[in-house]
Amino acid sequence: MATPTLDKVEDAKPASAPSPYITVTFRIRRYNPEISSEAEWQDFPIEIDPKERVLDGLHKIKWETDGTLTFRRSCAHGICGSDAMRINGKNRLACKTLIKDINPEKPITIEAIKGLTVLKDLVVDMDPFFQAYRDVMPFLITKGNEPTRERLQSAEDRERFDDTTKCILCAACTSSCPVFWNDGQYFGPAAIVNAHRFIFDSRDEGGEQRLEILNDKDGVWRCRTTFNCTDACPRGIEVTKAIQEVKRALITRRF
Amino acid sequence: MSAETTSAVGPVEGERLYDVDNPAPLIEPPRKRTKKSPKTARTNFELxxxxxxxxxxxxxxxLVLGHLLIQLVLDGGVSKIGFAFVAGRWASPFWQTWDLLMLWLAMLHGANGLRTVINDYAERPTTRFWLKNLLYTATVFTVLLGTLVIFTFDPNIR
Known part of the structure; x- marks a missing residue:
């Protein structure tokens, strides 16, 4: 008999409970190449509970106001990494950003991540990003015969690269990097993080090859340690530290 | 950032430049990523x-702080610097080496720094090429001229 109890609680509330809804303005950078070659800011005032996420606000706009608003999202819970966008000038996941945390009194600006070709509204071409990711060979490389049982690893060896296993490839770090904005040839933080994940894995034997790739003129040496990537990472990965560790590995390998 | 509410649909009433079959050209970021560089092109230069x-x-x-201290602070400050002062210093191989080392290191350090700045900021390949060309020419000229002066300095020149 749970339902009556619930009813009672609701009944107990005063009829004029203060509404949690407030009016928030979403200022979204719209771009549609089928209409104009220029991107434009468009304001959407919406009624929303500030404890909801930015993604909920975008859904509300898409479902109730303007169905042409285009953005990527899949799991909507911070794991798939498809809804990275520039919210109030900072790269974040729309599904992990609460409206109350980003000052809902002022218009909230939302635009596509920088440094990648904008295809429509908040959707960018991720191909160059994944090209760089593929180029560091993000898979286990081993020599010799395959063992008949699993490849064991001590807890300490696992801990060595634990931080960089958390990457969800949302591109928030790479598209926050000023070097990447001006030169798409740079591998970018995300590719280096995923190389780091295998370079420091005791089971992997392709570290030498990956270090060689990142020793490229567009590799780790282009990092200016501005820490934009570390600030942007929604998973809290210490991206700049990972890049520095790859640099150190390159230098200690040489000398 | 314009605060006014604008409609993203149709910038100009009546005339439409772009449509589904004729979309606007996309704005690609500078130096879009190509496949990774061939193995032979990889060197340890950047390292x-x-x-x-x-x-x-x-x-x-x-070197530089020592230089500034000697030239500008110690022993009467900047007013002591003259032809005789320089001639006196360069009579000693120690100061010759000091100045030569400072010249080479400062020029190469600065040139490499500027090369990095050009790589980071110049987007078009031709701009990059000419800026770097100018930089390398200026560096080589300054380093060679400076070295020449340090080694062929004649205190009895008239």
Whole structure:
């Protein structure tokens, strides 16, 4: 008999409970190449509970106001990494950003991540990003015969690269990097993080090859340690530290 | 950032430049990523460049601060500097080496730093090419001229 109890609680509330809804303005950078070659800011005032996420606000706009608003999202819970966008000038996941945390009194600006070709509204071409990711060979490389049982690893060896296993490839770090904005040839933080994940894995034997790739003129040496990537990472990965560790590995390998 | 509410649909009433079959050209970011560079093109140049910047920086702190101290602060300050002062210093191989080292390290350190700045900021390949060309020419000229003067300095010149 749970339902009556619930009813009672609701009944107990005063009829004029203060509404949690407030009016928030979403200022979204719209771009549609089928209409104009220029991107434009468009304001959407919406009624929303500030404890909801930015993604909920975008859904509300898409479902109730303007169905042409285009953005990527899949799991909507911070794991798939498809809804990275520039919210109030900072790269974040729309599904992990609460409206109350980003000052809902002022218009909230939302635009596509920088440094990648904008295809429509908040959707960018991720191909160059994944090209760089593929180029560091993000898979286990081993020599010799395959063992008949699993490849064991001590807890300490696992801990060595634990931080960089958390990457969800949302591109928030790479598209926050000023070097990447001006030169798409740079591998970018995300590719280096995923190389780091295998370079420091005791089971992997392709570290030498990956270090060689990142020793490229567009590799780790282009990092200016501005820490934009570390600030942007929604998973809290210490991206700049990972890049520095790859640099150190390159230098200690040489000398 | 324009605060006014604008409609993203149709910038100009009546005339439409772009449609589904004729979309606007996309704005590609500068130097869009290509496939990874061939293995033969990979060298340790950037590694050595990065290391050189750190090591020469440490040495230059001593050399440049020492230079400024000697030239501008100690022994009567800047007013003592004249032809005779320079001639007196360069009579000693120690100061010759000091100045030569400072010249080479500072010029290469600065040139490498500017090369990095050009790589980071110049987007078009031709701009990059000409800016770097100018930089290398200026560096080589200054380093060679400076070296020539240090080694062929004649205190009895008229």
């Amino acid at each position: 050595y460049g990065w290391l050189f910047m750190r090591l020469s920086g440490i040495v230059l702190v001593v």
